[in-house]
Amino acid sequence: MLGLNKKDSKFLLIVIALTVCTPILLQPFPEGSGLAQFNAGYPDLMQRFAIYGIFAIGFNILFGLTGYLSFGHAAFLGVGSYSVVWMYKLLDYNVIWGLPLAIITSGLFALAIGYVSLRRSGIYFSILTLAFAQMSFNVAYSVLTPLTNGETGLQVYTSDKQILLGANEPNSPHLFGLVMNQSAKLNVGDWVFTFNIGYYFCAVIAILAFYLSLRIFRSPFGLMLKAVKCNQQRMNYTGLNSRPYTLAAFVISGMYAGLAGGLLASMDPLAGAERMQWTASGEVVLMTILGGTGTLMGPVLGAGFIKYFENIFSKINETVLHSWFSWLPDGMEDAIVWVLHFFVGKGWHLTLGMLFMLIVIFLPGGLVDGASRIREWYKNRKGGGAASSETSTTPAE
Template sequence: MFGLEKQDSRLLIVVAILTMCAPFILNPFPAESALAQFNAGYPDLMQRFVIFGIFAIGFNILFGLTGYLSFGHAAFLGIGSYSAVWMFKLLSYNVVPALILSVITAGLFAVVIGYISLRRSGIYFSILTLAFAQMSYNMAYSVLTPLTNGETGLQVYSNDPQYLKGDGPDVTHLFGFEMRAASELNIGGWTFDFSIGYYLSALIMLASFYLAIRIFRSPFGLMLRAIKANQTRLNYTGISTRPYTLAAFVISGMYAGLAGGLLACMDPLAGAERMQWTASGEVVLMTILGGVGTLLGPILGAGFIKYAENIFSKINENVLHSWFSFLPDGLESAVVWFFARFVGEGWHMTLGLMFMLIVIFLPGGLIEGGQRIGRLFKGKSASNNPPAE
């Protein structure tokens, strides 16, 4: 299908079905029940799943295939958001030009940053990309305020020109289909939301996933893997690796720009904090959590992190008290005190711990974890399949 091998098309179809049915799958609990807070099937969160999925897929093309660890990818996310909002300000709320411009500007920046950073490899490359990202972040806050609106964040004001707007709607839309529009479906106690914004992002995510599969299976992808395996050897065979790494860098920068543009399409506001280096760290974590260099991994990782972020930061002490109310009083408050450190405002603590635990115990990410479990069930002895560390 679409020029994919059987296994890959099966994977694509599975992902397509999962994303299309996400409003059902992610809402397993009735809306009124106590467990409803674990539902993730509302548009805002689902959009973030797929958008950060795009971001992580793109990052994986660079990090997973070539092994170059960029610590400044969030810069492209921010650049994408800013360009998209500028398109809203200048043309109209239609998302198409916004997305096109965000991909193009992110690509241009990626060419420049990549051209310079890729002259070095290893830790130097990470620091260079980090330096560029911090530079963009600092400039967005200070000098570039006319372009980025500084700390307030760039947004659309009523006196903006919007030359092509005409009678178009006042919210972001795709040729009249408003991003925020959603239809609700009630079945029994369950409520399912279907929003246009989510489905647009999901379709774009599927398209970029398809593209990523093609890249992985192409001779170009093979070349990138060769760079990761042994760059020196490639150089000795007379191949210049620079164009390949640069191409990978630009592609992943464009993915990040697309994700940033989509973020702005869902909520037309862009702030510099999207470019901070912790944001760059987050996408690295998503990719690692899912499984570096695997196709499905980054999407899984992005979904997992965003879900955890949302759920963990939502729980507060009252919720904890209601959960542990069956325990004796003294024990209950101790348990609640303990867990309260990791939820709500303590979500960052959980994130940090997650970073450590994943890198320490599961360097291959969730995909490898799944494979290990699968192997356990098949009953193969572990000695035949040493872990891929």
């Protein structure tokens, strides 16, 4: 269907089903139980899952297919956000104006940066993109402050023009009256599920973005990009000019990043310069590697993994730890809490770093690799080893 073969269609349907059910899947523990701390089914985080999923999918088109490691993708994220907030300020809160602009401006940015950076490959390319991104960050942070409002971040003031603003128009981002931060709650027993308009808006776009990347992966263009990753020199010797392909991949992935940035501002009408900092660029690299470079589903999983840690683990404080271990004798409780508090709360980076190391060392293919190993092990056990590695499928691709 939709120009996909049977396997891919099934894969896409599974992704759609998962995305639609996310508010339920992420809320496995009943409200009020001790484990409710680990629930992630609240609008802000679900939106982030979808948005950073898009960001990582786009990054993967460049990094996963061509092997060009860009360290500057956060710049496009920021450009997208600024575009959307400016549309809020000038026109009105309808996201329909800002999002296309975000894609266009980030595409232009990517074209300019890519045109220069892609003259080099390998580490030089990475450094060039990093330099451009840091430049963009500094420009947004302290030079173009009338345009970006510097560290405070660009936001909408009541004194802004907003020329299209109608009398009864909602006072926060919306799509033709569908207000992004509105949600409906469904109580089932002790469980509370939140269905948020903003999340579903992001989810629909994420599915479209996913579908597009699936098509790119399967297209002759995608094959060309894979050839670049395989051996660019040989490709050049055969008389093919590979630069238009890499540049196109760079621009496409920049536009994905711009779209993600635009969506961030669509959910929360603020654009800060720190969104463009190199740490944000590094984050998307981590997401992709953690999930599985070059796989379709991997980057999305990686994005979810990192955002989950950032938002859930960072909120476990010592008081929470004490309440978990209060059944232990006093001295032991304190000792355990003392050890654990390095790994939660503000120490969530440490936990994430250790998990990242473990995954990179033992599962070089990322989370997707892990899943396929489990599946293979299961298959071998069931089929008594009949299903050899030849018939086993590489997942997600």
